[in-house]
Amino acid sequence: xxxxYFIYTYIWLDGYTPEPxxxxxxxxxxxxxxxxxxxxxxxxxxSTRQAKGHxxxxxxxxxxxxxxxxxxxxFLVFCEVLNPDGTPHLSNTRVLLAKQDNKNNWFxxxxxxxxxxxxxxxxxxxxxxxxxxxxxxxxxxxxAENIAGRDIMEKHTELCLQAGIPLSGTNAEVxxxxxxxxxxxxxxxxxxxxxxxxxRYLLIRTAESYGISVSFHPxxxxxxxxxxxxxxxxxxxxxxxQGGKTGGKELLAKIYKTFKKNHKLHVTHYGSDNxxxxxxxxxxxxxxxxxxxxxxxxxxxxxxLSTDKDQKGYLEDRRPAANGDPYKILLVVSRxxxxxxxx
Ligand code: ADP
Ligand code: MN
Ligand code: MN
Ligand code: MN
Numbered sequence: 343x344x345x346x347y348f349i350y351t352y353i354w355l356d357g358y359t360p361e362p363x364x365x366x367x368x369x370x371x372x373x374x375x376x377x378x379x380x381x382x383x384x385x386x387x388x389s390t391r392q393a394k395g396h397x398x399x400x401x402x403x404x405x406x407x408x409x410x411x412x413x414x415x416x417f418l419v420f421c422e423v424l425n426p427d428g429t430p431h432l433s434n435t436r437v438l439l440a441k442q443d444n445k446n447n448w449f450x451x452x453x454x455x456x457x458x459x460x461x462x463x464x465x466x467x468x469x470x471x472x473x474x475x476x477x478x479x480x481x482x483x484x485x486a487e488n489i490a491g492r493d494i495m496e497k498h499t500e501l502c503l504q505a506g507i508p509l510s511g512t513n514a515e516v517x518x519x520x521x522x523x524x525x526x527x528x529x530x531x532x533x534x535x536x537x538x539x540x541x542r543y544l545l546i547r548t549a550e551s552y553g554i555s556v557s558f559h560p561x562x563x564x565x566x567x568x569x570x571x572x573x574x575x576x577x578x579x580x581x582x583x584q585g586g587k588t589g590g591k592e593l594l595a596k597i598y599k600t601f602k603k604n605h606k607l608h609v610t611h612y613g614s615d616n617x618x619x620x621x622x623x624x625x626x627x628x629x630x631x632x633x634x635x636x637x638x639x640x641x642x643x644x645x646x647l648s649t650d651k652d653q654k655g656y657l658e659d660r661r662p663a664a665n666g667d668p669y670k671i672l673l674v675v676s677r678x679x680x681x682x683x684x685x
Pocket of ligand 4: 452574658
């Protein structure tokens, strides 16, 4: 065995719309490299809807590296996509967020998703006309009649923690086969969003080895009484956490006002097909309305009890869909927070 070589899986977002897919390929390099030492790389953009066939190369610029705990001598290298001349590719939503970031802004993302087997949520009967018992006992449940895919979820969690991904929790969700992980980034929007894409990559790849796929669709089942999947976005700036004169009641009121004013813009950045999920039912507010509410899971923005009591702390934007691009979501959230003078 040649011990000089390491595998670097270069991962990037393709040019599919409305939501990009994750792609990755392995580069084998002599020696253990830091992010700065890693070379740029190229790929065939004509196979990812990022270029035409006669001028097909796109560039990969490494932006984050973590160990790949599932494979020996291997690293996962998250990359942004550049044009051949080194300018950001049109599909590169990360560059916009990088211009609108502050390391003191914290984001807690609650990523909901559904394991899928044979085109149905994992745990559902194979016969298309049959359904499991109604929702009620699946959320945070235990027992074979309530849970599907726990081993995959736990494997994913273990890998994430080994890789240094800042997960802050997981739970079984309201729909059978639906789960959630929480990612808590305390180093700004870009860092958190990069981690979310890497976490999604590890999830999809882990499930793949069980013959199961992952749906991030906001409403995998449109008929019947079944919950959709969101990407609740919790956020706080240092002013919000501080409270008092600069960050207390008045600042919170300004934030609600600004988010209300920008509601329409926000939802265009919060993932596709989200109107199927934001119906006003199943713990959501309608996509056509904006509301805030203390401890209210039917509001667009939920004010946690502690934030209301202390008039400082974080807020939860419940509108983003599970399939949303975190660069786009955190861009409009960051911009609105800036507009409200929250950072
Ligand atoms: P729920 O399901 O009740 O909405 P979760 O516990 O799933 O809440 O998610 C709450 C998220 O809020 C977590 O990701 C957590 O890390 C995050 N969070 C906690 N405090 C802050 C804060 N000050 N700023 C931003 N996010 C925060
Ligand atoms: Mn949650
Ligand atoms: Mn949830
Ligand atoms: Mn939530």
